[in-house]
Amino acid sequence: MKKQKVMLCILDGYGIGKDYEFNAVSRSNKPYLDRLFSDYPSSSLVCSGFDVGLPKGTMGNSEVGHLNIGAGRVVFQDIARIHKSIEDGEFEKNQVLSDLIENTLKRDKSLHIMGLLSDGDVHSSIVHLKEIVRIASSGSLKKIFIHVFTDGRDTPPESGLGFVHDLEIFLKDTNARIASISGRYYAMDRDNRWDRIKKAYDILTDPPLQAPDVSAEDIIRRSYLSGITDEFIAPTAVYKNSVPVAKICRGDSVLFYNFRADRAREISSALNSLESGSVGTKELELDYVTMTEYREDFPFKTLFPKQHMENILGEVISKAGLKQLRIAETEKYAHVTFFFNGGAEKKFEGEERILIPSPKVATYDLQPEMSAFQVTDKAVDEMDKKIHDLIILNFANCDMVGHTGIFEAAKKAVETVDTCMGRIVSAAERNGYILLVTADHGNAEYMMDGKTPFTAHTKNRVPFLISDKELKLKEGKLGDIAPTILKLMGLDIPDEMTGEVLFN
Structure with missing residues (x-):
């Protein structure tokens, strides 16, 4: 396989759930994401419990999700x-x-x-x-x-x-x-x-x-x-x-x-x-x-005290002399930087970061689009520059709006992300990036529990997609994403990364 530039899009809070009237993911109008998952191979990943280093039956969260994705292994949680x-x-x-x-x-x-x-x-x-x-x-x-x-x-x-x-x-x-x-x-x-x-x-x-x-x-x-x-x-x-x-x-x-x-x-x-x-x-x-x-x-x-991890994804990319970019709005900026880097504040050599301010509203149901369009503008601009070998992007909407328990707002959040993904897909294609799409945990796919608004995360699996029709994907866990990225980029997978490559 030839070496690839990779764009990883983390759709925060976008889980795979049973279709029912308050599933904001399945009940939203999302033509770009639907087409993406129709055209390219996809699987699902576990993001809760033992598979992400949590006690059995414990739901995942954004911190845990990004730690596992960035580490390429099961991270034993605090x-x-x-x-x-x-x-x-x-x-x-x-x-x-x-x-x-x-x-x-x-x-x-x-x-x-x-x-x-x-x-x-x-x-x-x-x-x-x-x-x-x-x-x-x-x-x-x-x-x-x-x-x-x-x-x-x-x-x-x-x-x-x-x-x-x-x-x-x-x-x-x-x-x-x-x-x-x-x-x-x-x-x-x-x-x-x-x-x-x-x-x-x-x-x-x-x-x-x-x-x-x-x-x-x-x-x-x-x-x-x-x-x-x-x-x-x-x-x-x-x-x-x-x-x-x-x-x-x-x-x-x-x-x-x-x-x-x-x-x-x-x-x-x-x-x-x-x-x-x-x-x-x-x-x-x-x-x-x-x-x-x-x-x-x-x-x-x-x-x-903190546990130090060696050879996480950002470190491996840096040691290879490649350039990487992390981009998110305020609500998830720490997740694509601090948590993705194993709980460390310091940037790796060759790592750039772009922070887009989140809107100053009391609750995000009042502005479910949040700053996703501005995040997308920056991401597209950066892809067009053809500078970075790996881009990590987080869309916060499905999680942050999902937490409000307001179903219609959550649908709007999903549809906003869908619109943005349409532009991301086009930019990735014209600039030679292979696109990976996943989430850190579920949320927006389960907005009501009976008659009560459901504001928490779920234990549902999350999607995983690679925009390469030649690949066959298998089921896995969040800790499998980093070694998969390294394989796509033609880099050696370090021994510390115990996750598995998600394609055959």
Whole structure:
């Protein structure tokens, strides 16, 4: 096979699901994608569970998907590492955790545990939270406070009340209490919307001094009655005897138990006065610990340091002296760069990146086309330059709009991607690029669960296509894509890449 230039298009959230009335993929008008999958060989890839390094039955997500695609192997995910540590009894021996608890006691300060309360297992795990609370409460530490971020995105929109109720029951036998509630829309922004972060920051560090008593469950119930679901619950402190249960004070200890980095960075920056604009102006001098490494230049200790991977796709392309381009809009830029490069910020030699700003709207159902047309303009321009040997592109629409649970908007998202793919196909053909099309996980193909909007990812397989009619493709997993690309490009596949080539 002659050496090929390759364009990999990742249609984020575009899964293969059973056709039904709320499958935004099958029920959309998408002539270009339909023709593409009719004309060229395709197969399907597993993107959940063991095949992407997650616990059995766990749905995939964008971070996991891009890690596996870029690594060319099954990447043992942080959640699985942490689960195993708990099962083996190693978690409670973690030196960083032990030091944090001991130092908090010595200084007579409070320990604040914060993170997403969710069984979605995308950003965090309830299992991890309960283990941390159990360990922290097993000694003399009495001032332990939990700041709950509610989900409703990777879980049903009104599941938060059940999670909080379960947590409250668990906490009865511990020294910990819930101190605040905040929807992830505020506390876990990742798009530099600092106004959202500020609302969470203010409740964490400076809630109103007095207010009527309100419990964590009361806060959530009142939000539901107002039509506000978990993701969008306004940051609110829990009050007892008309005063806040707790706030983060100067010199306190904080443990952020989210294991996924991208949505943990901004609030961490604010709480530690790092690159957060007008947010985070207090000099809190916190003893701040994170579950995993959120950013290479963050000065925080972590319970589970990063695992380094050798010979991932970007590195192999770079070592071969070839040029590569990563392009996406803001919402998925970290995925085609940081996560695709094995969780490393640094670019490889010969790697270029183009970031297209995502639109500044409250939710993407209001603008389901997002910035896909601008992404396409840039991608076509770059292909026409004939500079890059490998281009990695992400269309965010099907995932980000799928998360809103708005079916008609999700259809519009799919149709937008379809229109863009029409231009991508033409540009690839005239510039000698072989086109690969896939997704990192499903979402838009399942928009309603009964009568309830479904806002989470799915466990469905995703498509995989190569625009070469001579090839016969086989079923596989996301970790098989990188070795397949190297084979198409005429490059040796390194031993570290244990994925299989997807064509015969």
